[in-house]
Amino acid sequence: MNSFLTTLRAAGLIVAGGVAAAILFALLGSLLVAAGIVLAVAVVAGGLHFLIFGRGKMKVHVERYQASPGGYEMIDITPPRPPRRPRNGEAA
Template sequence: MNRLLNTFRAALILIVGGIAAVALFTLLGSLLVAVGIFIAVSVVAGGLYFLLFGRGKVVVRTSSPSGHDMIDITPPRPPRRPH
């Protein structure tokens, strides 16, 4: 009798674990779908806003943050030999 109860207990644990796993994956899957739809709608809305209203005010820096311009220190290439 004790063996039979242990078997039923193990089966019950497996069934409850399976139901919990299905519920968890269902909830996580639906959350992932909802996040994906939100991102897609945000990207489309941002693109339409950009097309309709343009960029707006964007400040572009033309020099480096330290105030020094970059200097190219790459050595010159040797001339190619004629064939």
């Protein structure tokens, strides 16, 4: 009889743990779904606001980097140096 009660207690704990896990999963899942809906609504509202009113009042000044003041790139015209030591098969 003692063994039967121990087994019944273990089964009860497993069932209670399963019910608690299911409730927790449902609660967290519903919170994730609610957060996704809020995020989607915010994105759509921001897009509509941009389409209707255009850009906001914030003005951002962006400077573009130029390599040289005239806008021309420098080209290296230095002739190549001869090798320091002769290659295989070449006379020194």
